[in-house]
Amino acid sequence: MSAWAVTPEAEELVLPGSGTRSLAHVLPGVVAALGADLPGAADARRALALPAVERACVVLVDGLGHLNLAERGGHAPFLRSLLPGSEPLVTTFPSTTATALGTFGTGASPGATGMLGYTVRVPGTGALGNLVSWTDLPDAHAWQTEPTVLEQAVAAGLPVTSIGPARFAGSGLTNAVLRGPAYVAAESLDARVDATVRALRAPGLAYLYWGEVDKAGHHHGWGSWQWGEALGELDAALARLSRSLPRGTLLVVTADHGMVDVDPGRRRDLAGDPVLGAGVALTAGEPRALHLHLDPDADAAAVTERWRAELGEDAVVATRDDAVAGGWFGPVSDHVRPVVGDVVVAMTGAATVVDSRTQTPASIALVGVHGSLTAREMLVPLLVHA
Template sequence: MHPPAGLELPGTRRPLRGLLPDVARSLGAVLPDLPGAGLDLSAGERAVVVLVDGLGAEALTARAGHAPVLRGMLADAAAAGEPHASAGYPSTTAASLGSFGTGRSPGETGLLGYSLRCPDAAALGLPPADQLVNLVSWTAGPGAPVPDARTWQPLPTVFERFEGASTAIGKSKFAGSGLTTAALRGATFVPADRWDDAVEATLTALRRPGLVYLYWGALDAVGHQRGWAAPEWGEELAALDAGLRTLLRRAPRGTTVLVTADHGMVDVTERLDVAETPALREQVVLVAGEPRALHVHLEPGAEIGAAHERWAEALGERAWVLTGADAAAGGLFGPVADRNRALIGDLVVALTGTTAVVDSRSQSAASLRLVGMHGSLTTAELAVPALVTRT
């Protein structure tokens, strides 16, 4: 497959899904079936992975003046080689956390987007607006069953395969959630609802040997509402950096620290609404995914080739439009397990530039107004930091 100008295929950098296996191996884990990311890590007893939701490599480089600790780590990593990793497609939290936690592709985990069509939608006779399953909140529309996380994503996580102590730290609302279960099960979850408390919980967990995972999502939230170029984003980055300084200063000697992210972000300047665009609306029953990375589901009996032509003509250079079959066969989602093929849309659409395709028939008014978005194949969305230091 050859994406249009402005887009790139995942895999041009070290893979995000290989980072956690590399860290676990440095602590003695044996994971022969999982690809690594090529991190040069010394063997040790303790490691912490800090995953910052929405901290794209391009945005970090542009706003590094707010983050002296991260700026220093970025300079050190650049001098040593490749400072960045690449998320898979789609470049979104559910897909990336699933790949990060299991070492597998989105096509293997089934975490193929922010939202997906309920596999039983047709059999249940659900109206289109109720057919979406949200893989971040792990909720479903009225009348749709909320999927069991272990059934949806049955592959073992790195934490389940790690024989030492492992701890996952994040906000209390994520304790036992579907996404936490799908991507991170096996680690002991420790809730922390403030950034300073999360840092302290990490330091507490590091008192004993083992693997610690710290997730923080505040930067992503600000980016969605204000954009990564906004002053508020820089302020949140500065607060994050201050906590990292504390972590690095107080972590036990010899601790490996990796800072990474699940995706980057673009600030959207153009929105096209499927509901108000006849060429996009024709024969489309449901749009899943998100506005930068769409799964388009057509009416039963609709001609997929004709729909592909309509979408490609309507969007032009603003998007890469593929049939779902071609996207899967071409490896866009990585290897795709048979059980997950029906989750992929009849059309798969990756946006270029700063355009978004929304659908007011199924999206909330608040989501239609988001400034920062992600999911597609631009460098701004795919490239994430992979910054390693040792205390």
């Protein structure tokens, strides 16, 4: 039983590690259900109560938070039918794609993978690297050294197929956290469904990713008709997938994070703000979850107190030491610790802090965002159909 037998309010803060089930359990639990004996996989399977099977499909829907789905489930009759009796999983902090995929793909904490946000400061060079586009970063294998669940499953003899757009095959992010399986390129959702069905004619595991729900949320907000339309298209395709898979196939649908719609009136730009900008040399992360890397002579405790006083209830602000000790990133390896900001900021409500020195106008203007510790961002669905 998870800690969320009663789903919390959307604004409640949820720390990683809350409850007994998390996004880190999904792939290990599924490969254990398929009979692969990987470290910790049996415990993950028990935590998720997955049955033994010969075939399994894991679908990760970018941006489909548990509370977002529950509140707009009218657009998704198939997924809504799987909600009763299901309990959400807790994702990572930051609750963002690169970080969550790092933990999803490895079963390890962000503090071990180094996947600590949309952007990160690279120790040694000081560059602002982008973990999604994999720009200004070292080689993926050098940055993210934890073994992936899928490469371990393949090594154990389990047939695994990953299905997604051609541009993701061999990309930095794929090589960092989802390396190992055969990759089948398919662009449209229907094409991905068809490729998944073909892959599972024989026993094994198929992994399918879909990002259009997240895209609609970013540009229009998760409360928009466009988001509802994207959810409806997804739901119809997944209903077809469930009907087309061989009898007895385990279908698991989850997500990397949820989403909130922001209030432009509660947006602050650090670049033109003498109070928030003082002593901050570089801002990494994203507008809902910031890593503040400070000038050499700046005092982290003083910056933390100044940000707390300035932002009030719009943010939770901690020094690196306090955030690490508080488990925000799970266990943190020595080589990852410098990637964590001297000060770490988690926004609340509909507030954001941007930095126009490094962020584009288009990214600053996004309507739907994520990354912080609110339940709407941190809780993701675990929907199982067998």
